[in-house]
Amino acid sequence: MSDKGYRILLVDDEADLLSLWKLRLKNSGYKVTTALSGEEALVKLSVVKPNVVLTDLRMQGIDGMALFEAIRERNKTIPVIIITAHGSIPEAVEATKKGVFSFLTKPIDGKDLILETEKALQFSIGDTLQQDDSNKWRRDIISKSAAMEELLSRSLLVSDTDSTVLIRGESGTGKELLAIAIHRASSRKDGAFVPVNCAAIPEALLESELFGHAKGSFTGASNKHVGLFKSAHKGTLFLDEIGDMPLQLQVKLLRVLQEKQVRPVGSTTPVPVDVRIISATHRNLEEAIEYKQFREDLYYRLNVVNLELPPLHERKEDIPLLAEYFVQILSGDSKKPVKRITPEAMRILVDAAWPGNVRQLYNVVENAFALATSSFITEDLLHDAIKQHQKKIVPLSEARRQFEQQYLIKLLKTTQGNVSEAARIANRNRTDFYKLLNRHHIIPALFKS
Ligand SMILES: Nc1ncnc2c1ncn2[C@@H]1O[C@H](COP(=O)(O)OP(=O)(O)OP(=O)(O)O)[C@@H](O)[C@H]1O
Ligand SMILES: [Mg+2]
Numbered sequence: 001m002s003d004k005g006y007r008i009l010l011v012d013d014e015a016d017l018l019s020l021w022k023l024r025l026k027n028s029g030y031k032v033t034t035a036l037s038g039e040e041a042l043v044k045l046s047v048v049k050p051n052v053v054l055t056d057l058r059m060q061g062i063d064g065m066a067l068f069e070a071i072r073e074r075n076k077t078i079p080v081i082i083i084t085a086h087g088s089i090p091e092a093v094e095a096t097k098k099g100v101f102s103f104l105t106k107p108i109d110g111k112d113l114i115l116e117t118e119k120a121l122q123f124s125i126g127d128t129l130q131q132d133d134s135n136k137w138r139r140d141i142i143s144k145s146a147a148m149e150e151l152l153s154r155s156l157l158v159s160d161t162d163s164t165v166l167i168r169g170e171s172g173t174g175k176e177l178l179a180i181a182i183h184r185a186s187s188r189k190d191g192a193f194v195p196v197n198c199a200a201i202p203e204a205l206l207e208s209e210l211f212g213h214a215k216g217s218f219t220g221a222s223n224k225h226v227g228l229f230k231s232a233h234k235g236t237l238f239l240d241e242i243g244d245m246p247l248q249l250q251v252k253l254l255r256v257l258q259e260k261q262v263r264p265v266g267s268t269t270p271v272p273v274d275v276r277i278i279s280a281t282h283r284n285l286e287e288a289i290e291y292k293q294f295r296e297d298l299y300y301r302l303n304v305v306n307l308e309l310p311p312l313h314e315r316k317e318d319i320p321l322l323a324e325y326f327v328q329i330l331s332g333d334s335k336k337p338v339k340r341i342t343p344e345a346m347r348i349l350v351d352a353a354w355p356g357n358v359r360q361l362y363n364v365v366e367n368a369f370a371l372a373t374s375s376f377i378t379e380d381l382l383h384d385a386i387k388q389h390q391k392k393i394v395p396l397s398e399a400r401r402q403f404e405q406q407y408l409i410k411l412l413k414t415t416q417g418n419v420s421e422a423a424r425i426a427n428r429n430r431t432d433f434y435k436l437l438n439r440h441h442i443i444p445a446l447f448k449s
Pocket of ligand 2: 176
């Protein structure tokens, strides 16, 4: 922690206590600013931009709770720890319901002070650290893991070049989010960021969507259409799911990249374009090249810079931060008490497998949040939510394949490996049925008892 220089704002009207705690925190490597009143704390808040605030509850004027509420009005994310005397524990319990991070009881044990501060820091969301303008570009990417920090600093380095960037990573890891961040960090930020999902647009339309078309160039083309390349002029074009781009179009895309001009469908006049290309895929492009589904020359054009988003289970440190962030988003500006994920529940989140990565984490938190009847999101709520979202969503072709395989296995089990009977139940002729079995590498003999 110490090398990161986290900033702590410490508030109490007793100067002696203040200097004692300050010393302890400083010895642990924190940068500590002190304030002798709630009023002073509010002034210092915007200057020091603390990552955590520790404040006494009972003070003249603005007391601890009022300070907390004033802080919340300005910033939704800074964790606030309240320090109480023995007698005020019920008030402290009320305070946590309102969203105060936790409370410490006087006299404070030095170890507890540090422990609680560290815990709070885990929830101290990017927002506070990232408030300065230089970090604005990455403000939507919540992370603290070394892997993500490394990736983000590489992203920043390449953002201001016009090199093509290829972002890879499993589904739901934040590829699009990163593409947007790179655009924001670049000098093209005032231009448009234009996303295109190459897998979602029918092949017949993709070309005119990308390059535009002249009036009357094909049936239904009544208006002149400039195309996404032109809309992204001086900005960034994000080619999502590039691995799914049809081969024919890959040739045309390559030509655009080489010539820096597009030829609208049905037009002979090329139009110059100044566009930065970021593409993304969850597919293995090298394999696609081997199977002649993806052009190698285009691959090299697109892959000048290669950024890989790690799956969520490889950056577990990010999970508490992301989960708390999602709870905050879900709470919106509602005046209802902020919901908190209990520590036990958080453990479950950290230990889960997350095949659907960050998107799945969001869905699970959203689900549990909706069902929470108290201000705490508990273990059992999360258990249920995770169970519901555990099934990995796969492409339709893969789902069909899995279903077919399971179906055949069940069928052969029932008929104890009798192919004629199995084929009859499946309503297929024997030849077809054998082909099906071969495709799934299923050997009927193994099912004979
Ligand atoms: N580090 C992060 N911080 C905050 N939100 C994130 C983060 N990573 C991903 N998300 C959120 O998770 C969801 C999925 O992210 P995104 O769409 O960028 O993923 P993707 O890799 O493009 O997924 P797919 O391959 O399915 O298209 C989005 O709602 C995004 O805002
Ligand atoms: Mg995506």
